[in-house]
Amino acid sequence: PGGGATWPKFAPFTQENGNLMFLTFHSHLDYGFFTATGAFGTQDQTPFQSVQLWFAAIDLSNVGSGDPSAAPIYLTLQDPTRANHLGFWSEKIGCTDSATDLCGSYATCQGNVCVPTTDVPK
Numbered sequence: 001p002g003g004g005a006t007w008p009k010f011a012p013f014t015q016e017n018g019n020l021m022f023l024t025f026h027s028h029l030d031y032g033f034f035t036a037t038g039a040f041g042t043q044d045q046t047p048f049q050s051v052q053l054w055f056a057a058i059d060l061s062n063v064g065s066g067d068p069s070a071a072p073i074y075l076t077l078q079d080p081t082r083a084n085h086l087g088f089w090s091e092k093i094g095c096t097d098s099a100t101d102l103c104g105s106y107a108t109c110q111g112n113v114c115v116p117t118t119d120v121p122k
Helices: none
Strands: 003-010 019-029 052-059 107-110 111-117
Touching: none
Parallel strands: none
Antiparallel strands: 003 019, 019 052, 107 111
16 A cells, blocks of 8 residues: 556666666655655654655566566665656766766766765665
């Protein structure tokens, strides 16, 4: 009750010779110790928005012989204080060391790669 997953968006590309597809979706399910009433269920912390993005893989080589879906993964670099509805896909995220803002609020550019920081709000 109160949970659900909607707005699926498939990646515009496949892997493993076209047998592996990925998708994002949003879900109202709590993640780990984060809840709609706040981190770790306490009222004195910033509320965790119940609409967050998740990511999953589908292995088309298993269609007809088993479950082709993989367990979903919570996308950790999103701001947990905002409702997140729709994922966007890119094969490559590029940045330059002089333009760290391209990586978002919770990552820095190191060697032309966005690397997560540890200061994600809790």
